[in-house]
Amino acid sequence: MTHNRLPVRPGEVIDRETSLAFTWNGRPHTGLRGDTIASALAADGVEVFARSMKYKRRRGIMTADHWDPNLSVQVGDEPNVRAGSRRLVAGMEVSAQNVWPSLKFDIGAANQLVGRFLSPGFYYKTFMRPKWLWHHLYQTILRRFAPGGRIHWETSTHGAYDKRYAHPDVLVAGGGPAGMGAAIAAAEAGASVMLVEHEPELGGHLRWGDAEDLTALADLLAAVQSHPGIEVLVDSTVTGRYDHNWIAVMQRSHEVAPERLIKARAGSLVVAPGLIERPYVFAGNDTPGVMLSGAVRRLINLWAVKPGSRAVVLSANPEGDAAIADLEAAGVEIVAALDARVGEDIVEVEGRGRVRRAVLGDGRTVAADLVVLGTGWTAPTSLLNMAGDRPVYDPTAARYFPNQLPDNVLATGGITGNGSTVELVAHGSATGTLAANRALRNRHERRSSTARARSPEGPMPESLQDTRVPLARTPHPECYRSSSHGMVDFSEDVSSKDLFQASGEGFDSIELMKRYTTATMGPSQGKLETVNAAAVLAEARSMDMVDIGTTVWRPPFAPISLGALAGRIFEPIRRSALQDWHEAHGASPLLAGQWVRPDHYGDPVGEARNVRENVGIIDVTPLGKLDLRGPDVAKLLELVYVNRWQKLEIGRVRYGTMVAEDGVVSDDGVTGRLGEDHYLMTTTSSGAGAVWEMLEDYLQTYRPEWNVHVTAVTGGLTSINVAGPRCRDLLLRLVEDVDLSPEAFPYFHVRRGRVAGVSGCIIWRIGFTGELSYELHVPSGHALHVWESLIANGEDLGIRPFGVESQRILRLEKGHYIVGQDTDGLTKAPSAGLGGLVKLDKHDTLGLPELRASYARTDLPVLVAIQTDDPEIVPMEADQIVDGDSNRILGRITSSRMSPTLGRSVCLGQVDPSLAAAGSKVTILLVNGHRVSGTVQEHHAHVDPEGVRQNA
């Protein structure tokens, strides 16, 4: 194993006293604390880190930072780890991903032999026919070539992901000299600042700079760290900027979560991402050993890693020149120093696992194991584009620059121009001051206009003018492609030759070319390849770069894991005051919307039978309950229900149905009048929220003159239905202050009283089960006491709790329909069997015109009760009703159960009006393909259609 570790470097970030053992593809390695995975491996002599996506070419370090397209590795069960920035941890199990069978021998490398057949559009052209092979062959094979690591979702040791919200005045994206300068100035101006840096340390290019840079960095760090108004997030990426400065920040390696998405709403966004070094296109430019100047400087100065022995350097800028100095200081022999500013060039690199030779522009071939490129910069304008900017290309500086930005987004640093450290910090500082001014004016405005906020202490801060002196645009040669073809998109294996071909085939706009070739669509997301791709297209079309345009940058700026997007999964669960009791007594849970309810207690049929024979109690708390008070409640009820409400007497309850404005049944329930101006409305469980919203909507917008107060009391009143022929006997033992005799408290009446000593209970006589029953609405803090009292006092009466399934059986026997089950999103009132309930002569009701129109129609389906002629057959809900032996659909079964009371199946169904008459024969098509016959019944109720039991 080669050891490439250099003697101590002035700015190194490694701790030479602390060794960290880890494995790479199963083999033991050792690094130092402070190493990245990549630097540790490079120090140990590893040269090949990955295979490319399509051609499986060997790939090594190219940028040695977070954006390196060749350094995505698997760490334990975590895929796609950026080895260029992820810090080494002892015990890491690191492996190459997307290789088979190994990194050293990858069978997929055979693709290089047939590369000319794998040109752009290969997928579109090749896997079109025959269609059936897609599922059986193509898909299976192609999936083996899908890039990326492996997830271990069944055995993952990942902790939960996390989310948090933040409201900084100023969010600075980028922690280089300009970004730090901006953060300090903004904080000193009184703004709260969030400073976000995607590398694990602040400092940007100062970190690997000379002594002067390191001193400047130390000063900036001290200022940032000592300011309480600055929150620093390192190893974090600003991934998107959305309307009103809603900014997404992905925080990695947090102690409580592997990744955390921060949703920040910032007053001002300062974009200070610096510049990303751009590769150069020539033959063999993806060979291990071809590195950008920043990569070698980082390896040497941060991690004391010698990147090679004999180097060819192509430089077009001072940073490239600095790399030569660093290489020499590290003992690397410079075999050729080429100056692109005077037209010197490199044409080709030879070698497979490592650079062996380089062919230079003057025809010379030199032996080398390292080729260093300092050929230009890409401005990562992504966040600016997301803010509506369309950056403009400047050919003299060979890069794009910001154009027009909204007031709450400001750019600083290298993205706006060139400068010394002092100039960059000064520009950042001026930008931070301006950003703080705008953010604090925004905060002042919000404090003035938000009811809960503390009133501003003083007047609105004066608006500062933007007097920043722009940074210079240093001339730079346009170095994009040599005279040979090479790789443009390293993530997607797209070469300049591919782009020429795509242009030739007519995909000659930048957006079309991108989609056809997939250039810029890989994990790099354009950071290294966008400008080169545009340049190659411009060259292919003989156009200027200015005219070729760029692709649109959209969020996310950098890939985000789905786990981070999901964050903590919040799934609110609603529990009644009795749910603990249900669970302690063997209830099988049923998730109904957000509610967890008892489906049954082990014997739903027995529970249903017990209600018919003795007495049962069911927790129906999820019923929506709205307390309505005010002199105009009756008008509101008249408006939202299809029947009449003006004459409901105190102490009476009435059933009502609601329809939407299109006449479709939307909800139903019972409303009781408790006092002169006081009503209690119940809704379906699932419709409670929507009905409440609808009532408020009408009261606040359409009928603001009506005096009605609506208060949701669903959870405050625990609802218990007591049903069965012996329920009155039970309640006589527990109810005080209320005469329960049939004469004094008949069906569809309401009373208020004490139950089991609990005052403030509302009792009404209604019946969903078809039995004599009372519904108790009990203050929830005392509901368990009432429930347990019912159970204790009903023992000799045969009391049993029953669940939702038993209730469904019982209500179906009685023929009560359920909105949403026996109706659907198109069911108008006539199809719900509402008949005379709907009063078409009312002055106003929601949906009245549609109701009138629907009642004039004769073609709407009709809800009917159906009995199968074979009483043992229970069709499934949603089985179709068809026309004889044909498949013409004439309806469907909406509810079905075996009736324990009748010993036969009972059904409700929606049928064509031609089949609605009692006695009509229907054909039901079962799931197994069999057809069975049934007969339409006279009444919806299969049991007690006269209502003798419920009126007892």
Next chain:
Amino acid sequence: MPDIEFKSPIAHGPVSAPDGSVSLEDETSTTKVVVRAATGTAAAADLGVPYGQSRLRADGTLVCGTRPGEWTLFAAAGRATEVAASVDTDGFVNVVDVTHGRAMMRVSGPKATAMLAKVCDIDLTDDMAPDGAVFSGSVAKVTCDLLRSDWRGEVSYLISCERSFGNYLFATLADASTEFGAELPTGLDIH
């Protein structure tokens, strides 16, 4: 009904970090009375607190301007009848005791705001939500009323929600508190 125990929907006791950075307590038994009063009524004038703000009355009742034209009155447990009776109901005024219908919990400590920032997107900075501020919003996807009510010299919030969500919300806030050192009680696990 002095002998009938008031049962909270929250099944777990207090949760706190050993260093006191954050703590979470069930306050559901607190008396909660909602008053809706039209503009111009004596009740509206008496209550006097603008929407978004709160004040402590001399009788120990905390009056919160929960929504325009709506106030929530908090008082010690068992005072609902008394508090309701204190409201002048002349005019279009309605008083509803929601003690049984709202779960309530108190979040306190120097990290209380940071903990809430994990589950609530409202700007909780001192300027935007100072002591006494009343506001509504989503907390871990549950619609809640919040009151910044500093307590014993430290930042504190009273959070109330529809009763049936109470146990879920308490468990979720407890889980969010683990980042700051709180330990979950046995049996409380939202994952």
